[in-house]
Amino acid sequence: MLSIIIPARNEEKIIGKLLNSIKNQNFDCEVIVGNDSSTDSTAKIAKKYAKVVTGKWSHPGSARNACAKLAKGNYLLFLDADVVLPKNFLNQNFKEFTDRKLVSATTYVSPLSNKLIDRFIHGLGYNFFYFLLQKISPIACGFCIFCRKDIFMKVDGFDRSITLGEDHDLVRKSAKYGRFGILHGPKINVSVRRLETEGRLNYLLKMIKAALFMTFRGPIRGEIEYTFDHKSKKVP
Secondary structure (H helix, E strand, O other), X not given: OEEEEEEEOOOOOOXXXXXXXXXXXXXXXXXXXXXXXXXXXXHHHHOOOOXXXXXXXXXXXXXXXXXXXXXXXXXXXXXOOOOEOOOOHHHXXXXXXXXXXOOEEEEEEEEOOOOHHHHHHHHXXXXXXXHHHOOOOOOOOOOEEEXXXXXXXXXXXXXXXXXXXXXXXXXXXXXXXXXXXXXXXXXXXXXXXXXXXXXXXXXXXXXXXXXXXXXXXXXXXXXXXXXXXXXXXXXX
């Protein structure tokens, strides 16, 4: 069984799109939303589709860890509240994940934007580095990570001391116990709201810098500035 885990704080404008896209997958799974002290209607919306766990966490990794402990599934899928699943995403990618006997995995990404610059950024800033580093030092973003639950628990989940790249750290730790892979099913559709907030060039350069730092120096614990409060006026 697959358990889908989604951390969320004040995501009433966007989380319904993700949850509806999960509902339309025609795939039997458990959905858990980690409601991080939301003051809007996030929990109310989520309860229509999912089990809601409410807490006060200082980091998305902490919310993910708390929800993972309650998950009934033998397999976990971590998603962010602002992604949207395309048709057949779960059926195709989960089948490949289990068929290849991977311990952790991600998919390539596609931006929820028609702008050429956004497709370039996601192609270079994500997909190229995913492909380039997958066998040297695998990376995956928290908005889409498949992981076997037994392996997740063995590596003690997401490291709360890491300020940027705790998701990459997770798949690297898991790869010590088996194979990490990039799945070839439908790509995850990701929001561009962080790009809208930080500026596209600044964001791309920061992600490249972070990927190189983590590859050659290790986990980031404050060396690169990063904030989780990145919501823009435009959604997604």
